[in-house]
Amino acid sequence: MPIDANLAIAAEPRSGEITWDHKDVQLYHLGLGAGVPATDPDELRYTLESRLHVLPSFATVAGAGMGMMGGLAAPGIDVDLAAVLHGGQSIRLHRTIPVRGRARTTARVAAVYDKGKAAVLVLRSEATDDDGPLWTSDAEVYVRGEGGFGGERGPSARLELPERAPDRTVERHVREDQALLYRLSGDWNPLHADPEFAKLAGFDRPILHGLCTYGMTLKAVADTVLGGDVTRVRAYRTRFAGVAYPSETLRIRMWQQDEGVRVAVSAVERDDAPVLADALVETV
Numbered sequence: 001m002p003i004d005a006n007l008a009i010a011a012e013p014r015s016g017e018i019t020w021d022h023k024d025v026q027l028y029h030l031g032l033g034a035g036v037p038a039t040d041p042d043e044l045r046y047t048l049e050s051r052l053h054v055l056p057s058f059a060t061v062a063g064a065g066m067g068m069m070g071g072l073a074a075p076g077i078d079v080d081l082a083a084v085l086h087g088g089q090s091i092r093l094h095r096t097i098p099v100r101g102r103a104r105t106t107a108r109v110a111a112v113y114d115k116g117k118a119a120v121l122v123l124r125s126e127a128t129d130d131d132g133p134l135w136t137s138d139a140e141v142y143v144r145g146e147g148g149f150g151g152e153r154g155p156s157a158r159l160e161l162p163e164r165a166p167d168r169t170v171e172r173h174v175r176e177d178q179a180l181l182y183r184l185s186g187d188w189n190p191l192h193a194d195p196e197f198a199k200l201a202g203f204d205r206p207i208l209h210g211l212c213t214y215g216m217t218l219k220a221v222a223d224t225v226l227g228g229d230v231t232r233v234r235a236y237r238t239r240f241a242g243v244a245y246p247s248e249t250l251r252i253r254m255w256q257q258d259e260g261v262r263v264a265v266s267a268v269e270r271d272d273a274p275v276l277a278d279a280l281v282e283t284v
Ligand SMILES: CCCCCCC[C@@H](O)CC(=O)SCCNC(=O)CCNC(=O)[C@H](O)C(C)(C)COP(=O)(O)OP(=O)(O)OC[C@H]1O[C@@H](n2cnc3c(N)ncnc32)[C@H](O)[C@@H]1OP(=O)(O)O
Pocket: 068, 069, 071, 084, 085, 086, 087, 088, 115, 118, 120, 123, 139, 140, 141, 142, 153, 154, 155, 156, 157, 187, 189, 191, 207, 208, 209, 210, 211, 239, 240, 241, 242, 243, 244
């Protein structure tokens, strides 16, 4: 009985204290490919402690001690890691994330949806420090083969892309070793590093972390349409529509709208196969 939705949702939230400092932030940024060219003043804001700002998607890895995979260990959830894919992610920033911090986080299973051939778990975590709420994060986890338990099907709405041409399009190369570096920020899932495990999960080689693509994309948006001002990001959500692999190039298309920036990401070398869909960066 791998998924018991009622038990999972009724379970006490897990809470704990997390801390981070400039090294965690720098490592996260490097895992997104930041720092090229190394002396570019804009890149130094991601890499040099005296100029550092924090890309808001750092919220998805801060205090990795809480365990990226911790939500999968909640009561009522007993799934095979090889069946798990990150299906979607959203964050809402209540304040700018400081370079050094200490916060209390609570994490719980907010919803469990039954998609028939799969289950979708919504893992919500909230971080608060002495000055109040910092961020809220929802991870949607797609668990292949675990549907059919008689639960609600959940939402299936999609965001249409604007019909006009994108306002900006950039390409970002994923380095061959990028997943190996990114995982040091806390997502140790062997799917991204171990070829044998990747095969077990149905892939012919390790795939990139969804949250790595997510962070790379936010960085591209911040660097191109937000003038490098990461404090303008209020919220950011996406659906992971298809895998990305190390060594590929991501094509990132952006449309500026009233509420923020609509984004679509595809894999250049695979005929623009979708990677991120339904992505929106809400800005002030
Ligand atoms: C705290 C954080 C914990 C994080 C744990 C994760 C740890 C990480 O290390 C793991 C990763 O990073 S994995 C890498 C990133 N993710 C991916 O690469 C997945 C890419 N997406 C896919 O392969 C497919 O879209 C796929 C397979 C996801 C879906 O494709 P299909 O099976 O073809 O689905 P489809 O037939 O189109 O739809 C069936 C129903 O499911 C809903 N759905 C589809 N994609 C979804 C998605 N991405 N997220 C949530 N729901 C999704 C559909 O809406 C549909 O439901 P309905 O009929 O009700 O509309």
